[in-house]
Amino acid sequence: MSLNYFLPTKVLLDEDCVKKNAELLGPLGKKAIIVTGKHSARVNGSLQDVRDALASQEIDYILFDKVESNPTILTARQGAAFAKENNADFVIGIGGGSPMDAAKAIALLACQELSDDELFSGQYKNEILPLVLLPTTAGTGSEVTQYSILTNDKAQSKTSIATPLLFPKIAMVDAKYTVGLPLKTTINTAVDALSHSIEGMLAIKANSLIDLLATESITKIAGSFGKLLSGDIDAACRAELIYASTLAGIVIAHTGTTAVHSMGYSLTYFHHIDHGRANGLLLAAFFAFVEKKNPSVIRHLLDIMGLKDLAAFKNTLGSLLGEKEKIDRQDFEKFADIAIKAKNIANCTVVPTRQDLYNMYVESFE
Amino acid sequence: MSLNYFLPTKVLLDEDCVKKNAELLGPLGKKAIIVTGKHSARVNGSLQDVRDALASQEIDYILFDKVESNPTILTARQGAAFAKENNADFVIGIGGGSPMDAAKAIALLACQELSDDELFSGQYKNEILPLVLLPTTAGTGSEVTQYSILTNDKAQSKTSIATPLLFPKIAMVDAKYTVGLPLKTTINTAVDALSHSIEGMLAIKANSLIDLLATESITKIAGSFGKLLSGDIDAACRAELIYASTLAGIVIAHTGTTAVHSMGYSLTYFHHIDHGRANGLLLAAFFAFVEKKNPSVIRHLLDIMGLKDLAAFKNTLGSLLGEKEKIDRQDFEKFADIAIKAKNIANCTVVPTRQDLYNMYVESFE
Numbered sequence: 001m002s003l004n005y006f007l008p009t010k011v012l013l014d015e016d017c018v019k020k021n022a023e024l025l026g027p028l029g030k031k032a033i034i035v036t037g038k039h040s041a042r043v044n045g046s047l048q049d050v051r052d053a054l055a056s057q058e059i060d061y062i063l064f065d066k067v068e069s070n071p072t073i074l075t076a077r078q079g080a081a082f083a084k085e086n087n088a089d090f091v092i093g094i095g096g097g098s099p100m101d102a103a104k105a106i107a108l109l110a111c112q113e114l115s116d117d118e119l120f121s122g123q124y125k126n127e128i129l130p131l132v133l134l135p136t137t138a139g140t141g142s143e144v145t146q147y148s149i150l151t152n153d154k155a156q157s158k159t160s161i162a163t164p165l166l167f168p169k170i171a172m173v174d175a176k177y178t179v180g181l182p183l184k185t186t187i188n189t190a191v192d193a194l195s196h197s198i199e200g201m202l203a204i205k206a207n208s209l210i211d212l213l214a215t216e217s218i219t220k221i222a223g224s225f226g227k228l229l230s231g232d233i234d235a236a237c238r239a240e241l242i243y244a245s246t247l248a249g250i251v252i253a254h255t256g257t258t259a260v261h262s263m264g265y266s267l268t269y270f271h272h273i274d275h276g277r278a279n280g281l282l283l284a285a286f287f288a289f290v291e292k293k294n295p296s297v298i299r300h301l302l303d304i305m306g307l308k309d310l311a312a313f314k315n316t317l318g319s320l321l322g323e324k325e326k327i328d329r330q331d332f333e334k335f336a337d338i339a340i341k342a343k344n345i346a347n348c349t350v351v352p353t354r355q356d357l358y359n360m361y362v363e364s365f366e
Numbered sequence: 367m368s369l370n371y372f373l374p375t376k377v378l379l380d381e382d383c384v385k386k387n388a389e390l391l392g393p394l395g396k397k398a399i400i401v402t403g404k405h406s407a408r409v410n411g412s413l414q415d416v417r418d419a420l421a422s423q424e425i426d427y428i429l430f431d432k433v434e435s436n437p438t439i440l441t442a443r444q445g446a447a448f449a450k451e452n453n454a455d456f457v458i459g460i461g462g463g464s465p466m467d468a469a470k471a472i473a474l475l476a477c478q479e480l481s482d483d484e485l486f487s488g489q490y491k492n493e494i495l496p497l498v499l500l501p502t503t504a505g506t507g508s509e510v511t512q513y514s515i516l517t518n519d520k521a522q523s524k525t526s527i528a529t530p531l532l533f534p535k536i537a538m539v540d541a542k543y544t545v546g547l548p549l550k551t552t553i554n555t556a557v558d559a560l561s562h563s564i565e566g567m568l569a570i571k572a573n574s575l576i577d578l579l580a581t582e583s584i585t586k587i588a589g590s591f592g593k594l595l596s597g598d599i600d601a602a603c604r605a606e607l608i609y610a611s612t613l614a615g616i617v618i619a620h621t622g623t624t625a626v627h628s629m630g631y632s633l634t635y636f637h638h639i640d641h642g643r644a645n646g647l648l649l650a651a652f653f654a655f656v657e658k659k660n661p662s663v664i665r666h667l668l669d670i671m672g673l674k675d676l677a678a679f680k681n682t683l684g685s686l687l688g689e690k691e692k693i694d695r696q697d698f699e700k701f702a703d704i705a706i707k708a709k710n711i712a713n714c715t716v717v718p719t720r721q722d723l724y725n726m727y728v729e730s731f732e
Contacts, residue, residue: 001605003379003539003612013369173369208609212582216575239367243574246369 003207006164007250009144013173013243018046018134022053024170028130029089032061035079035103036094037068044177046094046136062086064106067095070151070158070268070275071102073116080109083129090130093168096189097140097149097275100133104148104166107131120152120159131168136177138241139189139276141196141249143171151269157338158265167253173246175239183231186241187320190228192276193245194221195283198301199258200251202290203347207254214251215304220244222305229319259352260286262342263361266335271325280321284314285360293350324365332361369573372530373616375510379539379609384412384500388419390536394496395455398427401445401469402460403434410543412460412502428452430472433461436517436524436634436641437468439482446475449495456496459534462555463506463515463641466499470514470532473497486518486525497534502543504607505555505642507562507615509537517635523704524631524641533619539612541604549597552607553686556594558642559611560587561649564667565624566617568656569713573620580617581670586610588671595685625718626652628708629727632701637691646687650680651726659716690731698727 012021025032032054034047041047054061064079083091083106091110093103105119111127133143142148146166152159178186197214200206206214220240227237264278273281287310291298298310307313336358345351352360378387391398398420400413407413420427430445449457449472457476459469474480477493499509508514512532518525544552563580566572572580586606593603630644639647653676657664664676673679702724711717718726 001379001541001609002381003377003609005373005377005379006375007371008374009372011369011371013367013371015368175367209579209582209613212578213575216578243367243369247575 001208003209004205005209005254007144007167007253008164009167010170011144011173011246012170013246015174015176017172017174018049018053021170021172022056025053025059025132026057028132028169030059031086031088032059032090032092033079033083033086033088033106034061034063034092034094035067035106036065036099038065040136041065041094041099044136044180046134046177050092050094050134062088067099067102069098071098072151072153073105073119076102076105076109076150079106083110088129090132092132092134094134094136096135096137097142100135100140100142101148101150103133104131104142105150105161108148108161108165116154120161122163124163124165126165128165131166132170132172133168134172134174134177135242135245137181137185137189138175138178138238138245139192141193141245141252143168143173144246144249145253157269157342171246173242175235175242178238178242179235183233186233187228188274188276188280189245190221190224190241190276191280191317191320193241193248194218195260195276195279196248196252196257197221197244198283199260200248200255201301202297202349203255203258204349205255205347210251210254213247217244217247217251218301218304222307225316225320256347257344258286258348259339259345259357259360262339262344263335263357265342266338270331270335271327273325277321280317281324282360282364284310284317285363287313288363289352289356289360290350297349327365329362332358335361367574369575370571371575371620373510373533373619374530375533376536377510377539377612378536379612381540381542383538383540384415384419387536387538388422391419391425391498392423394498394535396425397452397454398425398456398458399445399449399452399454399472400427400429400458400460401433401472402429402431402465404431406502407431407460407465410502410546412500412543416458416460416500428454433465433468435464437464438517438519439471439485442468442471442475442516445472449476454495456498458498458500460500460502462501462503463508466501466506466508467514467516469499470497470508471516471527474514474527474531482520486527488529490529490531492531494531497532498536498538499534500538500540500543501608501611503547503551503555504541504544504604504611505558507559507611507618509534509539510612510615511619523635523708537612539608541601541608544604544608545601549599552599553594554640554642554646555611556587556590556607556642557646557683557686559607559614560584561626561642561645562614562618562623563587563610564649565626566614566621567667568663568715569621569624570715571621571713576617576620579613583610583613583617584667584670588673591682591686622713623710624652624714625705625711625723625726628705628710629701629723631708632704636697636701637693639691643687646683647690648726648730650676650683651729653679654729655718655722655726656716663715693731695728698724701727
């Protein structure tokens with residue numbers, strides 16, 4: 001029995017948690033930079049809640065609302081320059097994974113001069129702007145991780161900045177911001193969170209406590225499969241999904257992800273397939289791969305989800321994700337070459353070869 | 367569904383974790399003060415492991431080994447003065463709850479001038495020596511809490527210093543230090559941890575994640591009842607108990623304790639009954655009290671422990687704790703007067719009156 005646990009983020013998950021905890025923002029500084037995307041934070045009420053909370057504490061702010069899906073290093077550099085020009089004291093990131101990950105990189109780059117290579121090096125000075133993150137989807141878990149995933153054109157993939165510096169000071173998690181999400185986004189993000197918890201349990205760094213959190217997270221998401229399939233997603237389901245995705249974030253903060261994420265990044269980079277969907281499309285093939293070496297862990301995961309067998313899992317994911325993209329086998333050769341170089345590969349309890357990765361791509365799409 | 371979670375401590379639970387993680391001590395400073403009791407840290411190997419780890423990092427140390435059971439404010443002041451005289455940069459506390467709680471108060475008092483009243487005020491400057499804690503019993507959970515419980519003669523009880531400043535930087539948890547503990551100590555500390563997780567689930571601040579951790583902790587301790595009763599406690603059982611007690615510490619870090627602890631403190635202060643034993647002697651009566659208002663939560667707790675009914679719980683605790691002390695009813699009148707003033711009372715989901723507290727004392731000892 002062993003345990004290696006560290007989560008220095010204050011996690012506040014509750015209805016109206018931004019309003020209820022506005023006074024926690026006061027000690028962070030006199031001026032915030034709000035980092036978000038173009039639209040959703042305006043529509044779901046999160047941006048207004050943050051503005052009100054800042055006003056209640058007499059904190060000034062600037063708004064950087066230029067974060068695109070799968071944000072680039074350039075976007076992070078622009079945000080950091082904007083923060084520096086305006087002497088922002090801390091960063092509030094609002095959104096799905098993209099704005100939150102950009103907010104983290106902005107907080108880092110606002111305090112440290114780093115080349116593109118240095119940005120992913122793992123070697124940093126101990127300086128970063130304090131971070132507050134508000135998820136507005138129930139998937140990424142970025143609000144409780146030390147990772148910022150940026151599009152890295154040099155690696156033709158998405159690459160992680162990973163440092164404990166990136167743990168936010170505060171995560172404010174309110175399911176109400178997810179209520180208006182389209183069904184497709186709700187499914188893709190739920191599948192992303194599911195993949196995080198599953199991959200966590202299949203990673204070499206898993207331990208008793210992490211298994212416990214992952215099991216709870218998987219149970220909640222699998223318990224929502226019916227509602228996700230019917231499209232009838234009520235507030236209680238939204239609350240369970242964001243709780244599950246935050247737990248899944250805590251899981252991967254400790255375990256990292258596995259080959260599923262390594263493979264998924266190419267689907268996103270080259271075919272613009274949504275990140276959660278990309279993981280979901282690959283998950284059943286990964287189960288089949290792991291099952292050959294370790295059938296008991298797959299049986300355990302299926303039991304947690306209340307599924308009879310691997311075919312049932314494949315069918316459920318198939319129904320949730322709908323028709324698959326058509327991708328050429330040539331592409332899979334290239335993707336396997338890229339994925340095998342990722343750090344996450346060595347993080348699998350059953351380590352795939354390059355050929356295994358290729359086979360999983362083929363099995364997933366044919 | 368709501369969640370309010372904060373644990374900034376790095377928790378390392380593993381065999382030989384001090385040796386394996388010695389390099390984490392380097393950044394904490396050039397000189398440590400080791401705070402411990404007279405004997406056990408020498409006997410169980412923990413003091414030597416810490417000395418070796420410090421030597422490997424070329425860190426000097428001073429030793430303060432004067433912590434008694436249920437440490438006083440005076441002891442903490444002496445330790446703090448010793449730390450200041452010797453310019454200690456950080457504090458390593460080794461032991462059961464007493465040395466760890468003393469270490470926390472020493473870390474605080476080494477940086478801040480506080481009168482006895484100010485010490486329990488909750489108002490502090492943001493200054494404390496970094497703390498590393500090593501539990502050598504599986505009970506207190508102090509290695510993962512923001513509490514330091516000191517004997518407070520003015521209040522004729524034990525009183526908490528409670529501030530997030532007291533969260534240790536690092537908790538190093540190794541079951542091997544508990545292997546030589548006498549059976550009685552093993553039982554008393556296991557019952558203390560059980561009480562923490564149970565009280566956490568019965569506290570108003572409980573939430574989904576805390577319930578999950580408490581359930582895991584209670585399951586592990588109840589799973590060890592048989593071995594505790596037989597006295598045949600193997601290494602696997604030791605590992606489960608210390609894992610459970612660390613989880614229970616995380617639980618009370620979030621929920622606080624309840625009337626059981628408030629009542630137990632008088633048994634310890636006036637009758638020198640071990641702290642864990644004191645809680646255990648009161649627990650069944652507290653169950654009976656809560657059951658009248660909320661039978662379902664008590665049924666749930668009994669189910670987690672695999673017990674048929676409240677009588678079975680009472681019998682199990684009775685067998686574990688043995689013959690009860692004889693205490694005069696007059697004393698219970700006084701204890702009830704003291705306990706009703708404690709903050710923990712308002713923390714119960716079913717709040718007892720002074721008369722309820724008196725009745726629980728009587729029921730527990732007659």
